[in-house]
Amino acid sequence: MTQEIEAVIGLEVHAQLSTDSKIFATSSTVVGCPPNTLTDPLTLALPGSLPVLNKLAVEFAVKLGLATGCGIARESIFARKHYMYPDLPKGYQISQYEKPVCKSGHLEIRINGNLRTVGITRIHLEEDAGKNVHHANRPYSSVDLNRAGVALVEIVSEPDLRSPEEAGAYMRQIRQILRYLDISDGNMEEGSLRCDANVSVRAKGETKLGEKVEIKNLNSFKFVESALAYEIERQTALLREGKQARQETRLWDEAKGETRVMRTKEHAQDYRYFPDPDLLPLVIDNDWIEKIRATLPELPVAVYKRFLKMYRLDEYTAEVLTQERFVAQYYDQAVSAHNNPIGIANWISSELFGLLNKETISIEKCPVSPENLAALVQLIDSDVISGKIAKTVFAEMFSTSATPMSIVESRGLKQVSNPELIQKAIDEVIASNPEQVSEYRSGKTKLFGFFVGQLMKITQGKANPQLLNDLLKISLENKKD
Amino acid sequence: MNELELIRLSATEMRRGLLAGEFSAVQLTKAHLAQIMSTNERFNHFITICEDVALNAANSADKIIAQKKQNSPALTGIPVAIKDMLVTEGIETTCASKMLKGFIPPYDCTAVAKLRSRGAVILGKTNLDEFAMGASNENSAFGPVRNPWDEERVSGGSSGGSAVSVALGSAPLALGTDTGGSIRQPAAFTGILGLRPTYGRVSRYGCVAFASSLDQIGAFARTIEDLALIMEAISGHDESDSTSMKVDVPNYVANLQASKDQGLKGLRVGVPKEYFISGTQSEVNEAVQAGLRILAKLGAELVDISLPNTELAVPVYYIINPAEASSNLARYDGVRYGHRTKSCGSLADMYKKTRQEGFGPEVKRRIMIGTYVLSAGYYDAYYLQAQKARTLIINDFKAAFANDCDIIATPTAPTTAFKIAEKCTSPLQMYLADIFTCPVNLAGLCGLSLPCGLDNNELPIGLQLIGAPFQESKLMCVAQELQRELAFDTSKRIRSRI
Numbered sequence: 001m002t003q004e005i006e007a008v009i010g011l012e013v014h015a016q017l018s019t020d021s022k023i024f025a026t027s028s029t030v031v032g033c034p035p036n037t038l039t040d041p042l043t044l045a046l047p048g049s050l051p052v053l054n055k056l057a058v059e060f061a062v063k064l065g066l067a068t069g070c071g072i073a074r075e076s077i078f079a080r081k082h083y084m085y086p087d088l089p090k091g092y093q094i095s096q097y098e099k100p101v102c103k104s105g106h107l108e109i110r111i112n113g114n115l116r117t118v119g120i121t122r123i124h125l126e127e128d129a130g131k132n133v134h135h136a137n138r139p140y141s142s143v144d145l146n147r148a149g150v151a152l153v154e155i156v157s158e159p160d161l162r163s164p165e166e167a168g169a170y171m172r173q174i175r176q177i178l179r180y181l182d183i184s185d186g187n188m189e190e191g192s193l194r195c196d197a198n199v200s201v202r203a204k205g206e207t208k209l210g211e212k213v214e215i216k217n218l219n220s221f222k223f224v225e226s227a228l229a230y231e232i233e234r235q236t237a238l239l240r241e242g243k244q245a246r247q248e249t250r251l252w253d254e255a256k257g258e259t260r261v262m263r264t265k266e267h268a269q270d271y272r273y274f275p276d277p278d279l280l281p282l283v284i285d286n287d288w289i290e291k292i293r294a295t296l297p298e299l300p301v302a303v304y305k306r307f308l309k310m311y312r313l314d315e316y317t318a319e320v321l322t323q324e325r326f327v328a329q330y331y332d333q334a335v336s337a338h339n340n341p342i343g344i345a346n347w348i349s350s351e352l353f354g355l356l357n358k359e360t361i362s363i364e365k366c367p368v369s370p371e372n373l374a375a376l377v378q379l380i381d382s383d384v385i386s387g388k389i390a391k392t393v394f395a396e397m398f399s400t401s402a403t404p405m406s407i408v409e410s411r412g413l414k415q416v417s418n419p420e421l422i423q424k425a426i427d428e429v430i431a432s433n434p435e436q437v438s439e440y441r442s443g444k445t446k447l448f449g450f451f452v453g454q455l456m457k458i459t460q461g462k463a464n465p466q467l468l469n470d471l472l473k474i475s476l477e478n479k480k481d
Numbered sequence: 482m483n484e485l486e487l488i489r490l491s492a493t494e495m496r497r498g499l500l501a502g503e504f505s506a507v508q509l510t511k512a513h514l515a516q517i518m519s520t521n522e523r524f525n526h527f528i529t530i531c532e533d534v535a536l537n538a539a540n541s542a543d544k545i546i547a548q549k550k551q552n553s554p555a556l557t558g559i560p561v562a563i564k565d566m567l568v569t570e571g572i573e574t575t576c577a578s579k580m581l582k583g584f585i586p587p588y589d590c591t592a593v594a595k596l597r598s599r600g601a602v603i604l605g606k607t608n609l610d611e612f613a614m615g616a617s618n619e620n621s622a623f624g625p626v627r628n629p630w631d632e633e634r635v636s637g638g639s640s641g642g643s644a645v646s647v648a649l650g651s652a653p654l655a656l657g658t659d660t661g662g663s664i665r666q667p668a669a670f671t672g673i674l675g676l677r678p679t680y681g682r683v684s685r686y687g688c689v690a691f692a693s694s695l696d697q698i699g700a701f702a703r704t705i706e707d708l709a710l711i712m713e714a715i716s717g718h719d720e721s722d723s724t725s726m727k728v729d730v731p732n733y734v735a736n737l738q739a740s741k742d743q744g745l746k747g748l749r750v751g752v753p754k755e756y757f758i759s760g761t762q763s764e765v766n767e768a769v770q771a772g773l774r775i776l777a778k779l780g781a782e783l784v785d786i787s788l789p790n791t792e793l794a795v796p797v798y799y800i801i802n803p804a805e806a807s808s809n810l811a812r813y814d815g816v817r818y819g820h821r822t823k824s825c826g827s828l829a830d831m832y833k834k835t836r837q838e839g840f841g842p843e844v845k846r847r848i849m850i851g852t853y854v855l856s857a858g859y860y861d862a863y864y865l866q867a868q869k870a871r872t873l874i875i876n877d878f879k880a881a882f883a884n885d886c887d888i889i890a891t892p893t894a895p896t897t898a899f900k901i902a903e904k905c906t907s908p909l910q911m912y913l914a915d916i917f918t919c920p921v922n923l924a925g926l927c928g929l930s931l932p933c934g935l936d937n938n939e940l941p942i943g944l945q946l947i948g949a950p951f952q953e954s955k956l957m958c959v960a961q962e963l964q965r966e967l968a969f970d971t972s973k974r975i976r977s978r979i
Contacts, residue, residue, distance in 0.1 A: 041588055045812040047581065048568040048590055048687040050722050080808055082855075084832055091811020143816060272855035274864060277693035277805055279723050 004204040005239060007232045008212075009161035009197060010121075011224075013174050014152050015184045016128065016192040017060045023127045023151035024051030024094060024279075031190060035133070035144035043149045045089035050278050053078075057151035058101070058282065060183040061125050062292045064153060065102030067177055067299055068120050072289050076101045078125075078279045081271045086143050087130035095154075096124035097273045101282065107177065108301045109169040113315060115301070118170050119158030126152050153184075159198065159209065164228035168221050171195060176300045180325040194219040197228055200245065201235040210235075211247045215259055218252055227252035231259050303328045311341035320349050326363045330370045337374035344377050351391065355398050367401045368394070376404040384408065385415050386465055417464040419471060422455075425463070426475045429454045440476055451476070484512035488650035492559050492707040495653060499546055499558045506542035506558030510535050510602050513560045517604065517651045524627045526636070526645040528565050529573050530605040535560070538602040545600060556714055557600030562652035564643045565606035566613050567698065568687045569593055572603070576689050577621035578611045580839030581819045590687025591722070592656060592698045592715040599714050604652055607642030611841045612810065613660055613691045615639050616914035617904065618667070620843040625901055628670060630940050634898040637667030637914075640701070644671045647701040654711045655701045660692050661798055662894070662918025664699045665930035669893035669943020672932040674708050674960070675701050677918075679950045680925035681726035684719030692805040693724075695798075695922040705931075705961045709733035712953060731954045740958040746780035748959065751886030755791035756917055761895040768934030768942040769892045775966045776890065776959075786885045788877040793870045794920040799912055800854050800867035801923070806844075807851025813839060846908065871923050878924045882949040888959060891917050893930040893943030921947055929956040933967060 022029060025042040041049035065072050079097035102123035108115050130148035134141045155174060161167045175186040175193055186193045195218050200210035213231060218224045230252075235245045250259040263269075298306075300322050307318040307328070321331045327348070334344045352373065356366060376394060379385045385393065385408055396407050408414055416422060429451055430437055440447045451472055455463060482498075487509055490498065498504055514532055521527050542558035568574045568586035575581045589597065597603065610620040618626040618641025626641040628634040629649050636645045640657030644667035647655050657664040659677035668675025677699040688698050698715065702708040716730040752773060757766060777783050815821035815835030822834035840848070854863035881889065895916055904910045921928040926947055933944035944963075948956045 044817055046568075046586065046588075046818070047574065047576070047584070047689040047812075048586070048588075050686050050690075050724075052721060052723050082808060082811060084811065084814060084829075086814070086816045086828065089812060089817060091814060092808060270857045272808075272852065272857070272860075274804060274808070274855055274860070277724075278690070 005201050005236050006162055006204045007199060007201050007228070007235075008159045008209060009163075009167050009199045009228060010159035011155075011157045011161065011167060011170060012196040012198070013155045013157075013171060014194050014196075015155065015174070015178050015186065017057050017151040017153060018182070018184050019054055019056045019060065019151050021054060022149035023054050023057045023125065025149050027149065029150050033146055035142065035146060038146040043089065043145050045091075051094060051276070053279060053282065054151060057125060058284070059292055060151070060181075061101050061123060061153050062284065062289060063181050063183055063296065064155070064178070065105065065123050066289070066293050066296055067181055068102075068105035068107050068123070068155075070102035070105030070120060070123060072284060073099055073101055073103065074284055075099065076124075076282045076284070078276045078282065079273045080276045081273055083269055083271060085129070086141070087132050087145070087148065089130065089145060089148060093127055093129065094276055094279070095126035099281075100124035101284070107170075107173055109166065109173045110304075110319075111166055111169050116166070118160045118166075121156045121158055123153055123155050126154060128152050164225040164232070167197065167228055168225045171221060171224055173300070176323065180297055180300055182325070188220050191219055195224060197224060197231075199228055199231050199235070201232060201239055203239075210239075211245050213245055213247070213259075214249045215252055216249055216262060223252055223254060226257065227259055230257065234259070297325060300325075300328075307331075311335065311345070313341065313345055317345050317349060321345060324363060330363060330366070333370035334374040334377075337371045338378040338381075340377050340381055343381065344374060347373060347377055347394075351394055355395070359398075367399070368397045369401075372397055372401075372403055379404055379408065383415055383417060383464060386461065389415070389461055412462075414462065415464050416459055416462045417467055419467060422459070422463050422468055422471055423475070425455055425458050426451075426468075426472055429458065430475060437476070448472070448476070484515055487512040488516050488653075490653065491704040492556075492653040492702065492710055493704065495559055496555070496557075499542075500551060500553075506539040506546065506602065507536065509558060510539035510560055510604070513604055513650075513652055516649065517646075520649055520651065523632065524629060524636075524645050524649060525624050526608055526626050526642040526649065526651065527562070527605045528575055528577060528608050528623050528642070531572050531603060534572060535602050535604050538597075542600050542602060554599040555710060556596060558602060559600070559654065560602045560604050560652050561596055561711070562604050562607050562643055562646040562655040563593055564609055564640050564655070564657045566609055566639075566658050566689050566691070567593055567656060568689065569603065569606065572606060574606065574689070575622070576612045577609045577623055578839065578841065578844070579622045579820055580813045580836075582622070584819050586687075588687065590698075591684040591719045593687065595715050595717075596656070596711075601654075601714075607640070607646055607655060609642055610639035610663075611844050612689070612806070613639040613658055613663055613696075614806070614843045614847055616662065616666060616911055617899070617901075618642065619901060619905060620841055622841060627901070628898045628940075630672065630898065631938070633900055634940070635670065635901055637670030637894075637898060639663040639667075640675075641667045641670075643701050644668055644673060644675065647671075647673050647703055653703065654707055656711075656715070657699055657701055658688055658691070659697050659699050659918075659922065659928075660695045661802065661922050662915040664701065665918050665928055665943065665945055666894045666914060668701055668930040669932070669941065669945075670898040672941030673701055673703055674705060674929070674931050675699065676708055676712060676929045676953065676956070677921065677927060678712065678716065678953050679726075679927040679948075680922075681724055682728070682730075682927070682951065682953065683715050684717075684722040684725045686719055686721040686725075690805075690809040692802040693809060694805060695802060697922070705957055705964060706734065706737060709737050709957050712957075716953075726951075728951050733954055733957060736954045737957055737961055741961065742965075743962070744780040745776060745959060745962055748776075748781040748888070749784050749886040750776050750781045751784050751786040751881050751889040753786050753788045753791065753881075753889060753891060755788050756891035758895075760913075761892060762897065762936065764934075764936040765892050765894070765896060765942050768936075769890070769944050772933040772944045772963060772967070773890055775963060779962050779966060781959075784886050786881050786889070788874075788881060788920070790870065790873040790877050791920060794874055794923060795912060795916055797867045797870045797874065798915070798919040798923060799850070800863050801871065803847035803851035804855050804864050804867075805851070807848045807855065810840075810844065810848055815839075843908075874920055875924045878920075878926060878947075878949075887949075888952070888955060889947040891945045891947065893917060893945040897936045897938070897940035897942055917945060926950060927953050927956060929953075929960055931960045931964060933963075
């Protein structure tokens with residue numbers, strides 16, 4: 001008899017906050033500078049240096065807390081977390097331990113079309129470590145402290161996740177919120193977003209948690225999902241043999257596709273946390289919280305729900321259009337300029353994204369304004385240009401930022417809807433292609449497309465396609481009689 | 482004026498002389514440098530003498546005085562000595578430890594920067610107990626500092642070098658740091674004035690962290706006017722130190738002038754029974770009692786008070802202090818600056834050997850204790866308990882200042898200067914040397930030690946005045962009145978020895 005087994009997963013997600021200076025020092029946080037150029041006495045842990053808290057980092061953490069329904073602590077405390085490592089210059093990391101800045105929140109993830117709520121235990125502020133650089137064939141390593149002291153938030157979830165897919169969805173949702181709030185770029189390749197996963201398995205229906213295994217430092221959605229899948233399988237196999245997984249910390253080895261032991265419970269670190277005496281308790285008053293609350297944008301799940309309801313988009317399109325805050329804003333603005341939600345959605349998700357991707361331009365720097373895109377769709381909807389011409393116009397809008405109307409006018413692309421002019425062209429084509437006409441009339445109706453092509457050539461694609469079709473059909477069939 | 486006469490002047494007198502053109506800052510500096518050179522071998526009070534830096538600063542000072550006269554900054558041309566616990570841009574800063582030998586900081590401690598910007602001439606860096614851990618100045622990688630009153634005796638610690646500089650006339654003013662009594666106790670042992678300001682009054686930026694919640698920069702001087710002068714220069718809020726307070730700095734010098742010879746009518750002086758205990762040297766008790774009688778004679782009302790949790794202070798101090806020290810000293814890993822072992826295999830090996838070679842025994846002892854009391858499983862039993870007890874001590878003082886008295890008077894130390902090596906074998910005996918001073922640090926208050934007499938061995942005795950937060954001015958005004966009436970002026974005796 002095989003009992004059903006479920007996984008219990010909690011994530012600790014670290015996100016780099018996009019403040020210009022470090023969380024306790026004045027050095028810049030720009031990425032890609034030569035090693036150890038972004039330093040100052042504190043970053044180098046020079047004797048006598050002292051930390052001074054970056055106000056913006058606090059504001060960002062509170063913003064995230066409010067966006068995830070957390071309670072904001074009126075007083076929170078910074079603690080020292082001790083461990084010796086060359087890239088941790090002070091010998092301790094300043095973090096929050098007993099009294100974090102945000103507590104008890106939640107967020108919604110979508111999994112197979114269903115919304116699920118995942119609890120957030122806490123969000124706390126801390127500083128990042130530096131980086132050790134190991135050289136091949138050299139008997140030493142170098143330390144780069146440019147990243148040391150950069151502001152991080154750690155978002156700790158409740159053990160509410162049940163599968164690698166849910167964990168992936170949760171992490172994507174966090175990334176989306178961070179980007180909506182504009183407090184982190186959430187860039188996993190550059191390490192701005194990374195996570196540790198806690199996972200255990202148990203018989204379904206069991207309420208007690210099993211011994212948890214922590215998988216450290218997962219820096220891509222894919223790694224999170226594959227590491228968890230591997231670990232769940234490993235632990236399930238143990239459980240089926242009647243064994244328990246040991247409480248330990250493991251690392252994901254991407255090359256081998258497996259997790260391996262980093263340290264066991266017996267070798268657990270003793271961080272010797274205690275309140276940092278160089279920093280006073282962080283006091284956040286109501287006024288400040290309300291000021292920050294007032295700057296909160298509409299959050300991704302709310303925008304998604306609104307798009308479904310207000311614009312009657314399908315779930316896939318709504319998902320695509322709410323991935324990034326700027327896209328959603330762009331879409332909202334375009335629709336408010338011309339009320340064709342579906343048409344505009346299609347133009348954004350196909351043509352606009354196509355060109356942006358091709359030119360690697362971000363939506364924030366899109367050369368086509370939402371109003372101009374709306375105007376273009378409006379030109380199609382009111383039969384001024386055809387959808388085909390519109391693509392040409394759009395390409396020019398993208399390269400020149402001109403309005404669609406000015407392009408249509410200057411290049412004479414206006415659709416011809418005058419039946420007499422179209423009829424004249426039809427008569428011309430029929431007269432100069434007698435063979436094809438007789439073939440058509442003898443039943444080879446597939447040739448209809450040939451006539452359309454000829455006509456489009458003559459009218460330079462400007463003929464109203466519907467009108468052209470109707471008139472052509474009549475002309476070809478009339479003569480048959 | 483000859484060199485001997487120059488170094489006997491107070492800073493206030495030096496200022497007058499410089500402005501009157503009686504001597505130049507260069508002459509003044511040379512006189513002090515000469516005094517350091519001729520005494521340092523015996524007393525070992527300086528680790529670094531910065532002759533060139535000092536003479537350059539003195540030269541600039543002379544130009545500024547020539548240009549601006551009365552409008553030149555208050556300390557222009559005045560020599561000062563700096564405890565080697567404070568970082569000085571371009572000047573080696575060692576904390577009297579092998580660990581930092583050769584370390585030249587790229588920036589100035591805020592207090593030092595303030596002195597420099599007011600024209601002061603930095604003579605050099607004074608000896609101390611390694612990383613300020615000690616009460617005798619015997620725990621220095623550069624050897625002990627000797628007491629000018631008796632070379633066989635300790636100077637007190639940890640700011641012994643600074644205290645001796647001022648006592649010997651090597652400098653009229655010196656900066657020290659006080660974590661558990663490290664300014665007041667050596668001031669008492671060498672017969673001069675020492676002030677530990679309220680926590681947060683002087684920025685700790687650039688003060689090498691020992692026990693962050695207890696450390697405070699303060700000053701030594703031979704006269705109360707001088708003490709006010711230097712305190713006015715270094716006090717005030719600093720954006721670079723989150724724990725420095727945004728409290729206005731009174732005009733200490735003017736306040737002293739205004740209160741001169743006003744008596745102490747209306748002042749309530751608390752006399753805590755827990756500070757007058759049997760273990761104290763009898764002559765110390767007697768001299769302090771005599772001091773109290775003078776306070777009463779001057780119009781002050783003596784109030785018997787109780788600070789019932791005083792007995793907790795030493796044990797609490799010796800938990801919190803090493804806990805913070807173990808954390809603060811974690812940065813000395815041999816990676817970025819300072820000492821690194823010559824031979825090592827692994828990374829862990831490098832850490833171990835570097836720290837083993839770099840730190841002296843007292844520093845290691847405190848790192849071990851601190852690591853222990855912060856470790857999981859012991860944190861609650863030791864560190865957390867100590868913090869709770871600390872709150873009781875704070876509340877004792879709060880209640881006393883709220884209900885009973887304006888200031889508190891006690892002995893500064895239970896004994897006068899003891900003999901070198903006398904207490905070295907017993908750390909616990911040594912720790913008791915801070916018994917009357919460390920409660921002030923735990924409570925974040927200000928305390929001033931002034932000489933109030935001599936014992937039978939002709940060694941100075943210190944009287945401690947304790948004030949509520951930011952009451953430095955009151956302490957100095959009381960000390961001024963008290964000094965005037967004391968049976969003998971120790972500062973004159975010191976000067977006769979130079």
